[in-house]
Every structure is written in C-alpha cells, then in structure tokens.
Amino acid sequence: MDERKPAKIVLRELQDRIAQDAWDAKQRGEKVGWCASNFPQEITTAMGIPVVYPENMGAAVGAKGGGQRMCEYAEGMGYSNDLCSYSRINFAYTDLKRCEELEIPFPDFLLCCNNICNCMIKWYENLALELDVPLILIDIPHLDAMTCDADRVKYIRAQFDDCIAQLEEITGKKMDYDRLNEVMSISQRSSKAWLRAVGYMSAEPSPFSGFDIFNNMAVACVGRGTVEAAEAFEQLADEYAALVKEGKSTFKGEEKYRILFEGIACWSNLRFTYKTLQSRGINLTASIYGPAFSFLYSNLDELMAAYSYVPNSNCFEKELQLRVDDALKNKVDGAVFHMNRSCKHWSGNLYEMERQFREKTGVPTIVFDGDQSDPRCFSEAQYETRVDALTEIMEQRKKEAAQ
Amino acid sequence: MNEVKMLLDELAAVCANPKAQLDAAVADGRKCVGVLPYFSPEELVYAAGMLPFGLWGAEMQANESKRYYPAFICSLLHTVLELGLKGALNDLSAIMVSICCDSLKGFGANWKYGVGEAVPVIDVAWAENRKIPAGVEFTRSQFRKVLGQLEAIAGDRVSDAEIGAAVAVYNENRAALRAFSAAAARRPEAVSPMARCAAIKAGYFMDRAEHTEKLNALTAALAALPEQKWDGLRVVTTGILADSPALLRILEDNQIAVVGDQIAQESVNFRVDTPVTDDPVEGIAQRLGQVEGCSVLFDPGKQRGKELIELAKKVNADGILWVMTKFCDPEEYDYVPVKRMADAAGIPLLAVEVDQQMVNYEQARSAIEAFAEILRF
Numbered sequence: 001m002d003e004r005k006p007a008k009i010v011l012r013e014l015q016d017r018i019a020q021d022a023w024d025a026k027q028r029g030e031k032v033g034w035c036a037s038n039f040p041q042e043i044t045t046a047m048g049i050p051v052v053y054p055e056n057m058g059a060a061v062g063a064k065g066g067g068q069r070m071c072e073y074a075e076g077m078g079y080s081n082d083l084c085s086y087s088r089i090n091f092a093y094t095d096l097k098r099c100e101e102l103e104i105p106f107p108d109f110l111l112c113c114n115n116i117c118n119c120m121i122k123w124y125e126n127l128a129l130e131l132d133v134p135l136i137l138i139d140i141p142h143l144d145a146m147t148c149d150a151d152r153v154k155y156i157r158a159q160f161d162d163c164i165a166q167l168e169e170i171t172g173k174k175m176d177y178d179r180l181n182e183v184m185s186i187s188q189r190s191s192k193a194w195l196r197a198v199g200y201m202s203a204e205p206s207p208f209s210g211f212d213i214f215n216n217m218a219v220a221c222v223g224r225g226t227v228e229a230a231e232a233f234e235q236l237a238d239e240y241a242a243l244v245k246e247g248k249s250t251f252k253g254e255e256k257y258r259i260l261f262e263g264i265a266c267w268s269n270l271r272f273t274y275k276t277l278q279s280r281g282i283n284l285t286a287s288i289y290g291p292a293f294s295f296l297y298s299n300l301d302e303l304m305a306a307y308s309y310v311p312n313s314n315c316f317e318k319e320l321q322l323r324v325d326d327a328l329k330n331k332v333d334g335a336v337f338h339m340n341r342s343c344k345h346w347s348g349n350l351y352e353m354e355r356q357f358r359e360k361t362g363v364p365t366i367v368f369d370g371d372q373s374d375p376r377c378f379s380e381a382q383y384e385t386r387v388d389a390l391t392e393i394m395e396q397r398k399k400e401a402a403q
Numbered sequence: 404m405n406e407v408k409m410l411l412d413e414l415a416a417v418c419a420n421p422k423a424q425l426d427a428a429v430a431d432g433r434k435c436v437g438v439l440p441y442f443s444p445e446e447l448v449y450a451a452g453m454l455p456f457g458l459w460g461a462e463m464q465a466n467e468s469k470r471y472y473p474a475f476i477c478s479l480l481h482t483v484l485e486l487g488l489k490g491a492l493n494d495l496s497a498i499m500v501s502i503c504c505d506s507l508k509g510f511g512a513n514w515k516y517g518v519g520e521a522v523p524v525i526d527v528a529w530a531e532n533r534k535i536p537a538g539v540e541f542t543r544s545q546f547r548k549v550l551g552q553l554e555a556i557a558g559d560r561v562s563d564a565e566i567g568a569a570v571a572v573y574n575e576n577r578a579a580l581r582a583f584s585a586a587a588a589r590r591p592e593a594v595s596p597m598a599r600c601a602a603i604k605a606g607y608f609m610d611r612a613e614h615t616e617k618l619n620a621l622t623a624a625l626a627a628l629p630e631q632k633w634d635g636l637r638v639v640t641t642g643i644l645a646d647s648p649a650l651l652r653i654l655e656d657n658q659i660a661v662v663g664d665q666i667a668q669e670s671v672n673f674r675v676d677t678p679v680t681d682d683p684v685e686g687i688a689q690r691l692g693q694v695e696g697c698s699v700l701f702d703p704g705k706q707r708g709k710e711l712i713e714l715a716k717k718v719n720a721d722g723i724l725w726v727m728t729k730f731c732d733p734e735e736y737d738y739v740p741v742k743r744m745a746d747a748a749g750i751p752l753l754a755v756e757v758d759q760q761m762v763n764y765e766q767a768r769s770a771i772e773a774f775a776e777i778l779r780f
Contacts (some may be wrong), residue, residue: 078742080735082475088738114531116510117505121531121701122736128703135703137532141541143504144526151544155530155674316512339473343734347473348509352516354627 007236008212017225019104025050026105027356030295031085031171034104034127036120038310039113039138039223042303043164044186045225046180048310051111052104056092056218058086058243062267062373064101071374084342085374087123094130109133109170111163114116115140115313117345131160134170136163138283140308143315148305156304184303190224191294193233198290200240202330205255207243210284211274212250214265217289224295249283255280257394260327263338263346264352267374276384277336280391286330312345324360333394335365336387341377364393406624411598411615417436418646421456424608427496430453433558436525437498438607439483439510439725440643441667441699443527444546444687448499450569455493455504458483459644459668462757471513472657476506478759479644479732487518488556496556499526499549503699504733510542525552530695531701534692541689566683571764576611577673579618584663584670586625588718591633591660593625595772597621597651599661603669623766633660636778641665641707641741642726643698643734647757647765650726656768657775663718665696665711666726684756698733707737708744721778725754729761737760751778 003009026032033050035044044051061070067085074088075081077095081088097106103186112124121137138159141152162383166177197216198206216236223229243249261276261284266273267323277284288311295306311319321323337354340346349368358365366386371377417424428435434453438445448455460479466482471665486492500511511524530538530546554561582601587594587602594602602621635658645651645666645722654661663671675693680686695706715723728734736753745752753774755767 064721075653076738080738082730083732083735091739102420118503118508118531118699118730119505119736122698122733125701125703125705126740137701137703139531139701141528141530141545142508146504151541151548154530155537155541158535159532162535162537246517275423293769312508316509316515341475343505344476344730345505346507348506349471349478351471356516368421 004235004328006233007239010235011216014223014226014228015219020385022050022052023105024362030372031108032290033109033111034107036116036117038307039111040160040303041225042180042183042223043167043175045248046112046183047171047175049166049171049173052294053222054090054104055086056353057099057102057104058089059265059267059371060398061099061101062375063270064202065268066099066101066374067268067373071376072101081374084117084119084123085371087119087343090374091126091136093393094127102397103339107131107133107165110135112137113140114279115307115310117312117343119344122324133349134166136166138163140313143318144307145315146318148308151306153304153383156307157301160300160304168392184297184300186227186230187225187295188297189221189230190226190233190274190295193230193237193292194224197233197237200237200244200335201285201290204258205247205249206251206283206285206330207240207249208280209249209251209274210261210287211265211270213284213287214270228342239294251283252278253282255283256392257306257333258283258285258331259390260284260286260323260330260332260335262323262350263333263340264343264369264372266338266375266378267373269370269378269380272380273370273383276387280387282387282391285327286323286332288326288366290326316347316349316352319349320356320360323353323357327357327361329361332361332363333397334363334390335362337365337367338389339367339369341369341371342374360372364390364397366390380387407593407621407628410621410624411594411602412611414605414617414621415598415610416603420599421608425456425494425578434495434496436556437492437522437741439498439500439507440479440507441501441503441697442529442685442691442694443499443501444549446566446569446687447546447550447553447561447684447712448571449560449572450566451561452551453496453557455555455607456477457604458492458498459604459607459646461486462647462759464760467517471517472509472743475730477586477728480506480729482759484513487514487522492518492522494509495522497523497525497552499527500526501529501530501591503531506730506732521704523556525549529688529691533701539688539692542691543682543685546684546687556562563683567679570677570683570686571627571681572612574617576615576618576678577676579615579622580606580673582622586622586753587649588662590625590628591635591637591662592631595630595651596654596659597648600646600651600669612736623638634658635663636721636775637719638722638724639663639665639711639718639720640726641696641711642666643728644757645669645724647759647761647764649761650755650757653768653771659770659775661715661773662720665707665714666670667697667699671697698731698737705737705744707738708741712742712744712748712750719752722751722753722774723769724774725752727754727756729756729758735751
C-alpha cells in the first residue's frame, strides 16, 4: 500500500511552501519579484530568485470571496469595472497593503510577459509607477501563423538574455547556465508528467473531477522547474493511472456526460459552477489548461517558441485545433464556453470559436457570461438554465445513439 | 476667411463621406488597402502604388458584428467589422490589422470568417520592446513580411527607392499636419474643434500628397488672417479618438478650443517623422521606438503623462479633456496614473466616455459644461 500523502495534498503543500519561501526570502532581505503567470519561469528558478504571482492571488482572492470587495476598492481608485478583475484586485492590494483572503510579499521588481494578453503590460506599467520598482518586459508577440517563426525566436531570445542581465544587476545573483539547463530538464519532466496526468481524462470514466485541474495547475504555473513539482505530478499521474486501472474516479457520482470547459474558471462562483454540472452527472474532461502548461522544448530556442504557444498567444486556427483535438481525444458530449468579462482577448473570438468548435466536433455547446474573479458578472440563473439546456440536448443525443 | 472656410469645408466633406474617396480611387484603377489602428506601416502601401484607407470606425449602430465580438469590445472595432459584414468595404484589396491590443488580436479571425477571404487580412506585428535593437530588428522583419504580402496584392515588386519616396511623402504630410495643428491653435475663432479634427482626419482617406497640398494652403490662409482675440477656453485632448461630431459640437457650444492633442488618430500619428535610413523599412521600425503618448505602446514610467502635461503647459491650456473610448483597456489603465500626474501638476483633467454607437451625449454635455465653469472660475 502506498503510504505517501495523496498527490493533491503534496501539490497544495508545495504551493504553500513556494509562497512561504518568498515571504522568508523577503524577511532575509532578498529581492522578491512579482511575475506574470506565463513568464519563462526557467530564468528565476535557475537564478534562485523568489517570485510570486499576482494572477494567482487574484484567483485565490476570488475563490475565497474577496473579489467583489477588492474590485470595488480599485474602482474607487479610478479603475474602470471594465478591466481585468485580477488586475483590479492587485491594484487594490497595492494601495491597501493588506488583503484578508491572501497576501503576497511586496515586490522589488516586476517581471511581465504578454503572451497571454497585452493588458498585462498596462497592469505592470502601473504597478511599476505605483511601487517605484523596475519593470522587465519579455514581449512575446501574438502568433499570426501556426508556428513561431525564426524572427520571433530571435527577438524573444534577445529579451530573455537581456532579462537575465537586468536581474543579475537588480538581485546581485548570477545566472549559472548549467543550473539553467538542469531547470529546463526538470521543467520538461514536470510538463510531461502534467500532460500524462491530464491525459487520463480520456479514460471512461475519467479518473478525476476535471475541476481539479483548476487547483493543480497553480503548481504547474509557479513550480514546474522544481524537482518536488515534477515528483508530485508524476505521483498524480500514477494515482490517476491506478484509478483508471480500477475503473474508479474521484468524480462524485456517475459520469453521465463529459464536457469541455472553455476559459478561466469563475473563481468567485467555483462551487456553484462545479455543483451545477456535478449534480447533473457532468464531468469536465477537456480543458485548454491540459495542454496549456506543456512547455515542451529541447533547447533554448525551442523554449522561446514554447512560450509563444500558450493559450491565447496562438493564431485562431491553432487555438481551435487545440480545443477540438482535446475534445475529440477526451470524448466529450458537449462544451461550456465562458464569456469572461475580464478577458477581452479570450472573449474576442469566443463566439466564432464556439461555432467552429461545434461544427468540427459535432457536439452541442453553450455560452454563459461570467468573470474570473468579479462575481457581479455572473448570474446563477443564466448559468443553470444554459447548463439545463445543454444537458437536455446531451441526454437526447445519448438516447438517439442508444436506439 | 473665405479661403480658410472653403478648405476646411472641403476636408470636412472628405471626412463626412470617406466611401466616396474609396469609390473614386477604385474607379481610377487604384487598389486600396484598409488600415486599422495602430502604427501599421502605411508608407509601404503607398510605396506599392495603392491607397491606404484609414479604418477608425464609424458613427453607427453595430448589430451584425455582435455575432462575432461581445458587446464589451470597443465600437471602433465593432463598427469596422459591421461595415465589412455589410459589404461596405468590399472594394478594399486587403486590410492591415495591427495585433497590438487584446481586442485587435481577435479582429483578424472575426473578419476572415465573417467577411470572407475576398478582402484578406494582413496581420501586422511589431515589438512592444520597441526601443531596443532586437525590437527594432523584429519590427523591421515583420514590416518586410507585410511588404511581401502587399507586393502580392499590388502585383509588383516594390523597390527601396519607392519606399524611400513614400516615406518622404508621409514625412511632408506629418510636417504639414504639425504646422496646421499649430496654426489652428493660434486661430481658434476660425478653426472649430470639429473643423480641426476633420482637417486632420481627412488624410486617412486621401492621397497623402494631395492632403499635404490642402493643409499647406490652409495653414497659409490661416496665417494671413488678422489677429483676433479668443475669449473662450483652451484645452488639450488625449485618447484614441476625438472625432465624435456630437462631442465636438459640445466643445464648440461651450467656447472650448482644442489647442493641442495627444490623440492616437491625430498628433500621435504625426508628431514624429520616419527617420531616413539606408533600409527605409528600418526607418519605419525606428519611428515606432520614438513615438510616445499612446496607450497601446509599452510605456514604462508613463511618458504619456509627462508628455501630456508638458504639452498642456506649452500651449497654455486651461485643462485636459480625456476622450475615453469606451471598453478600451489600454486607455482605462493609463487613466488612473496619468490623472494623478495631472492633479499633481495642478492641471484640471476631465474624462468623458465616448462610444461611436452612442446617440445621447447629454451626460458628456453636463460634464463638459461643469468642467468649463470650473475652468472659468
């Protein structure tokens, strides 16, 4: 019998430890940074520079019920309620210097990357001004083709090298390139283990409730360059493999229907969005967060390209292909698309994405309005009604298929 | 005065009916390429013998576009897409879309699948780290790529000499625009906010050489006018667009002159010339590194705010009017720190939200009237 703690506990503890490490480093007088979630973490991990992630804070504050309060505070500062709720929460925290749901150590520098969205740039510009700390941007231009071209790789690489030089100056820590190679290979190990774990969603039933991805991905984001993360993801994958072998699942109840959930979770309404699906026997078995953290590469140039392939940085056709492939592989019966009020980038093509996804997969789809951390943009009634409609269609299709 | 009025009316007529310009160019056998904001290399279109046709939205209701974009995307993009979906832009040979803000990133696919392949999309990427050598080089490489696509549409190769000549035409136009803007600031009684805006905006729908000629004549005619005292207020505008006729009328009604601007559609586009370089495409890329004052540009330290305050002081403005394009993230982020900078400098700043689909401007009217009262106090 395996005496180890379950992987989800290990991952949670690891996430807490990474956060605590940043606090401890700050206490010791080390320089600590605030970092964009899809910034090339290989740099800071290899240099031993502690960083924390305001986006993760935004999600956690939303999940713990502080989203509306913090967003409203930021609106009082003059920020439009039109803006990303993660950024509004972060601006409120920056001004208040406290947050009852979660606090992160204040930064000595900022690391920005716009591969997920350009609003990161404006957000971090404002932080740099407000906090009077240096800002380093690695600009990863949106792809206009299926693959990242050599011009982009060259440009990103130059910024990568420049970032290292600037961080050496800011922190006094030197980059050890052997260590960078080591971190790159650990990150590959983590990414592959993560992909193996989420790959088990193709089993019927899926060995886990798909909403677990939203919890586990935090470590995939912040800690994938560490051995502990690689081991934890390998353990997670092993646990899922064992469940598949036994035909079991952590999903509560019978998995009647399988769906793709498109978009960021509604953190402030996570329980409701989950329960509404779970109570109807609907499990999430496909999400872009599966392939999203698969930063696969074998050298530095490929690493640059890998950071161009994060969700939302690809051209539309690639984004569509990722979702369709994931949905078909994981045998979904339907799809739920989140029109996220915070994210203009994600929402700008969502209607067309939904139409083409529906045509290519042949499964029914719904769109609901929500927000990643501002509960005022989410309506329980609308969500429930649309999930009911989806369930009816999926049920009808199952009946027809059985005849 | 008659000549000033005649030229202003002529340019206003161009703005009032850009489609006529497009039709005339097409009838003349000239291919036209639609250019969306921001900082696409228009000179390359011109060098290829085609007419760059500005696509900055339209005052209209967008309906069909809402099948593609959610309602919370700016009207500029909604209305351009709407025009495309309704076939009003079918005479364009292509559109250039700069993928530099989150809403623009989705435009190309919405156009491609909504309007169709008859008017192809040319994606324009440029470096946000636009001042470092690697950024300039990346922008140059992308603009060269764009040039290749334009050559395919034009059906002919474009030489560096032709690009250099186009750069010269654009630099002359920018100089003419700067001179006109300064002349208009000296003659607020002769150039209303609406007339000023139209004279500048007309350039997006005309051959730039022809626009330069008109502007130079206008500036000369303004200089010949007798001195006249202006008792009204003087403001500097900032934002993406300040071309709403309803808004500009409110300024006029309140005796408010626009004596300078930091508007993306206006001065931001002509304040800096394209440097003349051996590789003319590199010069166009370098220019991007020199432009300031636009929220879609990476701007650590918010030079935009510093530049805006300097401008307001330089032109002796009574205040700053922030024309806030509704649902524009970059503008909404910039607003908070720049407002604080203006407050610290003691320069009154009013923000009014504007949307091209708006029909009722009474809220803006009340705010501007109150602002004017404060400034006069």
